[in-house]
Each structure stands twice: as C-alpha cells, then as structure tokens.
Amino acid sequence: MYPLMHRKGDMAERIQAFPWETTPLGPFSAWPPCLHTAVDFALGTKFPIAIYFGRDFIALYNDEYRGILGPRHTTALGMPCRDIWPEVWPSFVSPIFNGILANGETVHLDRAMLHLNRSGYLEECYMSISYSSIRDEKDEVVGIYDPVYEDASGVFADRGNKTAQLLMEHVTSAGANTLDAVFDGAMNAFKSNDKDIPFAILYKYDTVDSTSNTLKLHSTIGLSEQQVQVAAPHELSMEANAAVLSVWPVYEAARSRKPVVLRDLLERFPTQTLHGGAWSEHAVVEAVVLPICILTEATEVAGMLILGVNAMKRYNDEFAAFAQVISLHITSAVNTLYSLEKERQRASALAELDKAKTTFFSNVSHELRTPLTLILGPLEDCQRDDDPKFPLSPQVRHSLAMMTRNTQRLQKLVNSLLDFTRIESNRMQKHLREYDIIKVTSNVLAMFEGVVVKAGLQIRMRVPSSSPIMAWVDRDMYEKILINLLSNAFKFTLQGEICVDLENDDNDDVNQSFILRVSDTGLGMAPDQLTKIFDRFYCVPDSGGRSYEGTGIGLSLTKELVRLHDGLIWATSSQEGHQGSTFHVIMPRGAPKSSTDQDGTSLLRRVESVDRTPNNLAHYVNEAQSWITADDNDDDDDDAAPSSDPSVISVNPLAGVSANILLVDDNADMREYVGAILRQNAHFTVHTVGDGL
Numbered sequence: 001m002y003p004l005m006h007r008k009g010d011m012a013e014r015i016q017a018f019p020w021e022t023t024p025l026g027p028f029s030a031w032p033p034c035l036h037t038a039v040d041f042a043l044g045t046k047f048p049i050a051i052y053f054g055r056d057f058i059a060l061y062n063d064e065y066r067g068i069l070g071p072r073h074t075t076a077l078g079m080p081c082r083d084i085w086p087e088v089w090p091s092f093v094s095p096i097f098n099g100i101l102a103n104g105e106t107v108h109l110d111r112a113m114l115h116l117n118r119s120g121y122l123e124e125c126y127m128s129i130s131y132s133s134i135r136d137e138k139d140e141v142v143g144i145y146d147p148v149y150e151d152a153s154g155v156f157a158d159r160g161n162k163t164a165q166l167l168m169e170h171v172t173s174a175g176a177n178t179l180d181a182v183f184d185g186a187m188n189a190f191k192s193n194d195k196d197i198p199f200a201i202l203y204k205y206d207t208v209d210s211t212s213n214t215l216k217l218h219s220t221i222g223l224s225e226q227q228v229q230v231a232a233p234h235e236l237s238m239e240a241n242a243a244v245l246s247v248w249p250v251y252e253a254a255r256s257r258k259p260v261v262l263r264d265l266l267e268r269f270p271t272q273t274l275h276g277g278a279w280s281e282h283a284v285v286e287a288v289v290l291p292i293c294i295l296t297e298a299t300e301v302a303g304m305l306i307l308g309v310n311a312m313k314r315y316n317d318e319f320a321a322f323a324q325v326i327s328l329h330i331t332s333a334v335n336t337l338y339s340l341e342k343e344r345q346r347a348s349a350l351a352e353l354d355k356a357k358t359t360f361f362s363n364v365s366h367e368l369r370t371p372l373t374l375i376l377g378p379l380e381d382c383q384r385d386d387d388p389k390f391p392l393s394p395q396v397r398h399s400l401a402m403m404t405r406n407t408q409r410l411q412k413l414v415n416s417l418l419d420f421t422r423i424e425s426n427r428m429q430k431h432l433r434e435y436d437i438i439k440v441t442s443n444v445l446a447m448f449e450g451v452v453v454k455a456g457l458q459i460r461m462r463v464p465s466s467s468p469i470m471a472w473v474d475r476d477m478y479e480k481i482l483i484n485l486l487s488n489a490f491k492f493t494l495q496g497e498i499c500v501d502l503e504n505d506d507n508d509d510v511n512q513s514f515i516l517r518v519s520d521t522g523l524g525m526a527p528d529q530l531t532k533i534f535d536r537f538y539c540v541p542d543s544g545g546r547s548y549e550g551t552g553i554g555l556s557l558t559k560e561l562v563r564l565h566d567g568l569i570w571a572t573s574s575q576e577g578h579q580g581s582t583f584h585v586i587m588p589r590g591a592p593k594s595s596t597d598q599d600g601t602s603l604l605r606r607v608e609s610v611d612r613t614p615n616n617l618a619h620y621v622n623e624a625q626s627w628i629t630a631d632d633n634d635d636d637d638d639d640a641a642p643s644s645d646p647s648v649i650s651v652n653p654l655a656g657v658s659a660n661i662l663l664v665d666d667n668a669d670m671r672e673y674v675g676a677i678l679r680q681n682a683h684f685t686v687h688t689v690g691d692g693l
Contacts, residue, residue, distance in 0.1 A: 007040065007043045007044065009043065009062075009063045010063055010066075011043060011061065011062050011063045011065075011066070011077075012043050014077060015039065015043075015060060015077070016028070018077060018078055020078065022078075023058055023078050024054050024055070024056050024058060025053060025054060025058050025078075032136055032137070032142070033137070034134055034135065034136050034137070034142065034143075035051075035053055035134070035142075035143065038051050038053075038134050038143065038145055039051060039060055042060070042061070042062045042145075043062050043063075045062060045064075045147075046064060047064055047147055047149075048061075048062070048064040048065040048067065048068050048147065048148050048149065048150075049061065049062050049064070049065060049145070049146065049147050049148070050065050050068075050146040050148065051134070051143060051144070051145060051146065052081045052097070052143060052144040052146060053134065053142065053143035053144075054142065054143065056080045057080055057081040057082070057097060057143075057144065058078060058079070058080060058081075059076055059077060059078065059079055059080070059081060059084055060077065060078075061076070061077070065148070067150070068127075068148055068150055069084070069118070070118035070119055071118060071119060072084060072118060081093060081097070082094070085116070087115060087116060087117055087122070088114050088115070088116065092112075092114065096131055097131070097144055100131055100132075100133050100141060100144060101133075101141050104133045104135070104141050105133075106130065106131065106132040106133070107129075107130070107131040107132075108129070108130045108131075109127070109128065109129045109130075109131075110128050111126045111127070111128055111151050111154075111155060112126065112127050112128070112129060113125070113126055114126075114127055115312065121312070121314070122282065122312055123312055123313065123314075124152070124195070124279075124310065124312035124313050125150065125152055126150070126151050126152045126154075126155045127148050127149070127150055127151070128148070128149045128150075128151050129146065129147075129148045129149075130146070130147050130148075131144055131145075131146055132144070132145045132146075133145070152313075153318060156196065156313070156318050156319075156322070157318070159193055159195065159196055160193075160196065160318075160321075160322040160325065162192070162193070163189060163190070163192060163193040163196070163197075163322075163326075164322075164325045164326065164329060166189040166192055167185075167186055167189035167190075167326060167329050167330070168329050169189075170185030170186060170188055170189045171185045171186055171189075171329060171330060171333035172333055172336075173185065176333065176337075177337070177340075178337070179204060179302065179303075179334065179337060180204075180218070182330070182333045182334060182337060183202050183204060183218050183219065183303065183330075184219070185333075186202070186305075186326075186329075186330050187200060187202060187218075187219050187221055190221055190307075191221055194222060194276070194277035194278045195277060195278040195279065195310060196309075196310045196313070196319070196322065197221075197222070197277065197307055197308065197310075198222050198274075198275070198276035198277030198278075198279065198280075198284050198308040198309075198310065198311055199220065199221060199222030199223045199227075199274060199276040199277065199284065199307075199308040200220065200221050200222060200305065200306065200307050200308065201217070201220045201223070201231065201232045201248075201305075201306040202217075202218040202219050202220070202303060202304070202305050202306075203215035203216060203217055203218060203236055203250070203303055203304040203305075203306075204216060204218045204292075204302060204303035204304075205301075205302060205303065213237060213238040213239050214235050214236070214237055214238070215235065215236040215237075215238065215250060215303070215304055216234065216235055217232055217233070217234050217235070217236075218303070220232050222276030222277050222308065223274065223276055224275075224276075226272060227272055227274055227275070227276075230247075230269055230271065230272040231247060231269055231272070231274060233247060236248060236250050236304070237250075237251075238250050238251045238254045238301075239251065247268065247269075248262075248289055248304070248306055249262070249289055250289065250291075250304050252289075253289045253290070253291045253304060254291055254301045254304075256291075257291055257293055257301075258291070259288050259289065259290050259291075259320070259323060259324075259327070260288065260289040261286070261287075261288050261315055262286060262287045262288070262289070263285065263286050263315070264285075265283075265284060265285050265286060265287055266283065266285055274308065275311075276308060277308070277310075277311070279310070279311045279312050282311040282312060283311060284308040284309065284311045285309075285311070285314075286308075286309035286314055286315045287306055287307060287308050287309060288306070288307050288309065288315065288319075288320075288323050289304060289305075289306050290304070290305040290306075290307065290323060290326070290327045291303075291304060291327075292304065292305060292327070292330055292331055292334055293331055294334060294335055294338050295331070295335055296338075302334050302338070303334075305326070305327070305330065307323060307326070354424070358421045358424045358425050359421075364417075368410075368414045369411070369414055369415070369418070370670050372407060372410060372411045372414060373411070373670065373673070374670060374673055375407055376404065376407045376408060376411060377673055377677070378673075379400055379403055379404045379407060380404060382400055383397065383400050383401065383404065404622075405622050405623070405625070405626055408618065408619040408622050408623070409619065409622075409623050409626075411619060412619035412620065412623065413551060413553070415619075416551075416553045416554070416557055417553070419557055419560075419561075423560045423564070428560075428564060430474035430477060430564050430565065431474050432472045432473060432474055432591075433472065433473070433474075433475065434470055434471070434472050434591070435470070435471065435472075435473060435475060435478075436468040436469065436470060437468075437469045437470070437471045437473070437478075437502060437514060437516075438463050438468055438469055438502055439468070440473075440475060440478060440479065441461065441463075441482060441500060441502060441516075442461065444479055444482050444483055444486070444617065445459060445461055445486075445500060447617060447618075447621055448483070448486050448490075448620075448621060448624070451490070451621055451624045451625050451628070452490060452498060454625075454628055455490070455546075455627075455628050456495070457490070457493060457495070457496065457497055457498060458496075458497040458498070459497065459498045459499075459500075460497060460498075460499045460500070461499075461500045461501075461502070462499065462500070462501045462502070463501075463502045463503070464502070464503055464504065469502055469503075469504060469514050469589070470589065471514055471587065471588070471589040472588075472589065472590065472591050473565060473587065474564075474565070477561045477564065477565070478561075478565075478587075479617055480557070480558070480561060480617075481516075481558050481561050481562060481585065482500075482516070482518070483617050483620045483621075484554045484555065484557065484558045484620075485518040485558065485583050485585075486498065486500075486518060486620075487554065487620050487623070487624055488554060488555060488583075489518055489519075489520040489522065489580075489581070489583075490520075490546070490624050490627070491545045491546050491547060491624070491627060492520065492522040492523050492545040492546070492580075492581070493520040493521060493522035493523075493580065494522065494523070494545075494546070495521065496520070496521025496522070496580070497520070497521055498518070498519070498520045499517075499518075499519045499520070500516070500517070500518055501515070501516070501517040501519070502514065502515070502516055502517075503515050504589070505586060512588065512589045512590045513567075513586050513587060513588050513589060514586075514587060514589050515584065515585070515586050516584075516585040516586075516587070517582055517583065517584055517585070518582070518583045518585075519580060519581070519582035519583075520580040520581060520582075521579070521580045522545075522580040522581060523545065523575065523580070524573045524574050524575035524576070524579060524580050524581055525540065525571070525573040525575070525581055526575065529573075530571055530572075530573060533555050533571060534555050534556055534558075534559045534569070535552075535556060536552065536553070536556040537551065537552035537553065537556070538552045538556070539551075539552045546627035546628075547626075547627045562585055562587065565587045565588065566587075566588055567585060567586055567587035567588065568584075568585070568586045569583065569584065569585045569586075570583075570584055571583050571584070572584070658683040658684075659683070659684055659685075660684075660685045660687075661678055661684055661685065661686045661687070662687050662689070663675055663678065663686055663687065663688045663689070664688075664689050664690075664691065665688075665690075671688045671690070672688075675688045
C-alpha cells in the first residue's frame with residue numbers, strides 16, 4: 001500500500017482500505033505497476049477521473065468523480081462498469097471499451113447525451129469524455145483511463161438563452177400589440193424548447209383591468225386532448241375558498257406574486273399522467289405556476305403561466321432562474337402593452353376633452369357673436385344718427401363711445417376664439433388671391449397711423465423701390481397677421497417708432513417667398529420670454545406696456561395664420577438701449593399647386609383689387625386707441641360722436657354695388673337687424689330665411 005501513502009483524501013483512504021483480494025484485480029500488493037501509476041495520478045488530479053481495469057472493467061476513481069456517480073458512489077468502488085452504469089452499458093459504453101481494447105485508440109466525446117438513473121429517475125446528462133487506454137509492460141491494453149466533465153448546466157443554459165431570446169423577439173414584435181398577441185408569441189416561443197418545457201398552460205383575464213377573480217384559459221402546448229380536459233379547465237377561480245378545489249394553486253401565486261413550485265403532479269392528476277415534449281415517454285412530475293403581474297400600485301395580475309418541468313431533469317436552481325427570465329420577459333411585454341394602452345386611453349380622453357372644448361368654444365363664440373352684433377350695431381347707429389334737434393349730451397356720447405369700444409373689444413376676443421376653434425378643428429379655410437402685398441400693407445398702416453401719431457410715435461414703411469411684391473395670400477388672414485403685430489408693437493412701445501419692412505427673400509429662389517418685419521423701439525423681451533410668446537394664452541409678466549390687459553391670444557393666433565400659409569414666424573429682441581423687438585415673417589409668394597380654391601373658384605384668374613378699406617380691423621384700432629393716456633395726447637376729445645371720433649371706424653365696402661342677397665341666420669333678431677341695414681341700399685334685394693334647407 002506504500003505507493004499511495006502520500007495521497008490524502010476520502011478516495012485514497014477507501015482505495016487503500018478496500019478488500020481488493022475479493023475482486024478480479026486481486027490484492028493491492030499484486031497490482032501491476034501501470035495500475036498503481038494510473039491510480040496515483042488520478043488521486044493527485046483535481047478533475048473527475050475514473051479507471052476501469054481488467055477484462056471486467058473494475059472501477060476505481062478519485063474524489064472529484066464522486067459527483068459524476070451521485071448516490072451510486074457508495075457502492076461503485078471495485079464494481080464492474082456494467083453494474084455501475086447498466087442503463088448505458090450495452091448501447092454506449094461497452095462498444096467503446098471493446099473498441100479500445102481491440103485497437104488502443106483514444107475516443108473523445110463532447111457533450112455526449114446520456115440518460116442516467118443517478119437519483120431515482122432517468123436523468124438527461126451531458127458528458128464531455130475522453131476514453132484512453134492503459135497499457136502494461138507488454139504494451140497490451142489492460143484498462144481504460146476516463147477523465148470526464150459533466151456539462152449539463154452549459155447545455156441547459158444554451159437552450160434557455162435561445163428560448164429567452166426567441167421569447168423576447170415574439171412578445172416585443174410589432175404584431176404583439178394586444179394581450180392575446182403577446183401570449184400567443186410566448187406560447188410559440190415555448191414550442192422551440194420542448195425538452196425543458198414539456199407542456200405549458202396559459203390563463204388570462206378577459207381584460208387587463210378586469211376586477212373579476214376568474215381566469216380564462218388562453219392556450220396550451222404539449223398536452224393531448226385528454227390531458228387538457230383534466231389539467232387545463234376552461235376557467236380557474238382565484239377566490240380563497242376555491243383554492244382547495246382548484247387544479248392549480250393560482251390563488252397562492254396571485255396572493256404572493258411569486259412562483260409556486262409543484263412536485264406532486266402524479267398525485268394531483270392520478271387518473272391522467274401528464275406526458276409531453278421531447279421526453280413524452282416519461283411522466284412529468286413537477287410544474288411551476290408563474291403569475292404575470294402588471295406593476296401598478298395595486299400590482300394586478302394579468303394572467304397565470306403554468307410550465308411543466310423537464311421530466312428528465314426536475315426543478316432546480318437552474319430551472320428556477322430559467323423560469324424567472326421567462327416571467328420577466330412576459331411581464332415586461334405585458335406592462336409595456338399596459339402602459340401603451342393607458343397612454344392611448346389618456347390620449348383618447350384628452351382628444352375627447354379637446355374636442356369637447358373646441359365644440360364648446362365654437363358654440364359659445366357663435367352664441368356670443370349674435371347678441372354682441374345686436375348690441376354693437378344699435379350703439380353705432382345711435383352715434384351715427386344723432387338728431388340735430390335732439391342732440392346727445394357729451395356725457396351720453398362719451399358713454400356710447402365707451403360702450404362701443406368695449407363691445408368691439410369683446411367681439412374681437414370672441415372672433416379670435418372662434419378662429420382658434422376653426423383652426424383646431426381644421427375648418428379654417430384660406431381663400432388665396434394674388435395681391436400686391438405692398439399696397440395691402442399700406443392700407444393697414446393707413447388705418448393704424450392716426451393712433452400711432454396721436455400717441456407721439458412715428459410709423460414708417462420701407463419697401464423695395466424697383467417693383468411690387470406680388471403674392472398669393474388670404475387677404476383677411478394677412479391683414480390680421482399684420483394688425484396683430486402692429487398692435488403688439490404699439491402696446492409695448494412708449495417712445496420712438498414702429499417700422500414695417502417688406503422685401504423679397506433673395507435666399508429662397510425655389511419657394512419664392514417674401515419677408516415681413518415689424519420692429520419697434522419698445523421695451524424688448526428677455527430670452528426666456530422669446531420662447532413663450534407664441535404659446536397660447538401666454539402674457540409677458542410685468543411688461544410695463546401701455547396696458548396690462550391681454551388674453552395671450554393675439555400672437556398665438558398670428559402664428560397659426562402664418563402656418564396656414566406654409567410660412568414661418570419668429571422674434572428677436574433686446575432690452576438694452578431701446579432696441580425693442582422685431583417680428584420676422586416669411587411667407588411664400590407663388591401660386592398654390594391646386595388651380596382651384598376650396599370653394600372651387602379659380603385661383604389664377606386675375607390680380608385682386610386692393611382699393612378697399614381692410615375689413616374687420618376697426619376693433620384692433622379702437623382697442624389701441626383706448627391704450628393712449630392723457631400724457632400721450634393733450635387733445636382730450638373722447639366725447640366726440642363716432643362720426644368725427646377716430647375711436648370708431650365705420651366701413652361700408654358694399655356702397656354702390658347692386659346685388660340680390662339671400663340672408664340666412666337662425667336668429668330672428670339678427671335677420672331683422674341685418675336685413676334692415678341691407679334694405680337701406682336701394683340697389684339691394686334682400687330675402688331672409690331661418691336656415692339653408
């Protein structure tokens with residue numbers, strides 16, 4: 001025994017103490033030197049090694065090889081190989097050993113799959129093995145030297161990673177946009193790994209937000225029709241009182257939000273053994289129940305996934321990690337879907353709210369316009385038709401003028417709100433005609449000039465001297481853009497001037513645009529204010545302008561009107577040295593691609609005349625007039641009647657025009673009032689109706 005005296009360890013002691021004389025190897029002292037050398041080398045190696053010696057292939061092995069043997073280690077020493085590994089001896093080991101005895105060639109196997117019964121069940125094992133010969137002094141093969149490495153963990157990890165990757169692709173694909181689609185993708189991915197997942201059963205709620213405690217069967221894989229009837233009922237209850245009767249512990253899984261491992265499938269389904277997957281000849285005895293949770297504050301359960309465990313491996317730490325990865329991928333996909341659905345619902349709710357708001361503003365604006373018109377019209381009539389025999393007192397005329405200005409201001413606000421609702425509902429139509437922009441701009445400035453001069457400011461217009469600027473625009477919209485910018489400049493300019501520049505955009509030969517700039521020497525704006533001035537309802541705080549009043553609608557509406565012309569608008573400003581602010585507008589000059597307007601009228605027929613007073617702008621001028629203080633103007637003549645007071649501007653662009661007019665309005669007072677005005681013109685024939693049907 002002296003050759004092994006220097007070796008330490010359990011197997012060194014057992015080999016020296018074993019009664020070898022009772023085996024075909026004979027007493028330890030009679031062993032050939034080649035066997036002593038092989039055993040000594042094996043005991044000194046930290047790698048699983050077995051030696052099968054003699055014609056009966058008697059087994060000797062080191063400490064590390066005990067893990068390969070498992071429970072068989074207690075009886076394997078000194079036994080023939082055929083008795084240690086009976087399940088693989090006839091078909092696998094014996095042919096290899098006999099071949100080595102015959103030719104002495106080494107045999108190497110990488111991840112050889114062996115079905116070994118080491119723990120009371122036939123187990124799926126993967127071994128990397130090298131079988132080499134042991135030769136005696138006559139160079140004859142007398143034994144097998146067998147280093148071996150068990151690599152089942154690597155094989156299972158590779159399969160699990162492939163399954164997880166395929167699962168992630170399926171549940172995150174573009175088509176996985178519903179809960180059913182996500183679950184379908186998951187079950188299809190499981191089909192690719194029928195070794196580790198012999199069967200799968202998936203339950204779900206009818207809807208993600210279901211408050212019911214009943215799960216409904218979504219699908220199964222790997223089970224026969226008879227097995228489905230026993231193991232996959234159409235519905236499962238998660239009520240506590242139904243937990244005992246349920247075939248699967250879904251109540252426990254839902255309550256704990258953790259996997260529940262079952263090791264009693266044979267007892268749970270005594271009438272129908274569950275078979276499935278690649279090892280369908282073997283019964284599946286274990287399963288794990290995985291809750292699919294929605295990670296909200298209440299942590300709702302969206303479904304339950306039941307996975308059969310590999311019948312030839314059983315549940316262990318490796319399968320637990322694999323199941324956790326599966327659960328995480330499905331849970332992540334379901335939560336993403338849930339978040340998108342919630343976002344869609346929020347967006348839909350906001351859209352409905354926005355639609356309701358738009359409808360409300362549209363209805364309210366329309367309803368306000370009618371009484372405002374009926375108030376404003378008679379007010380203007382009272383001031384215009386002052387009877388010399390019964391003249392209005394200065395106080396009455398002043399009150400009427402004040403009422404008129406404020407009614408006009410309210411009407412301007414209502415019109416702006418109505419324009420917004422039309423833009424938001426895509427009902428704002430632009431009627432494009434070709435105009436000389438210089439003339440249109442001059443007409444607007446002519447209206448505004450009196451107010452500016454009265455406030456002690458100057459207003460200038462700079463244009464190219466060579467030729468007119470012809471452009472296709474909606475004249476009413478362009479005039480609103482310009483008057484809004486002029487009003488804004490006037491409001492925040494206390495001294496100096498307002499300058500309007502027009503020019504062709506020389507840098508835009510393709511789109512043929514023109515540039516409008518409205519600049520002032522006013523108070524200017526801070527950089528952080530420049531980013532907000534076009535936001536709806538934004539008002540510059542503590543502006544120090546002529547008035548602190550304002551709704552924050554003007555510039556926002558201006559931006560939308562510019563956008564409708566496929567144009568751009570931005571502002572630059574400085575608060576130093578009365579440099580003020582400049583608003584830049586770029587709009588295309590060219591004719592639209594379509595040859596007809598929204599109403600079917602030809603767009604290319606003629607150049608539109610601009611020899612008229614701008615419509616609907618008197619309200620802006622009158623509001624600006626109200627901003628002028630006594631310090632601006634010593635001529636306090638606000639009591640004058642509207643006919644001689646610039647605070648009220650009356651425009652009649654239809655004078656001298658013959659027409660047959662159909663007046664349609666659902667308000668009887670409005671029909672009567674407007675009809676009376678139109679009938680004052682002897683050239684008009686007026687017909688009034690309540691609707692257009």
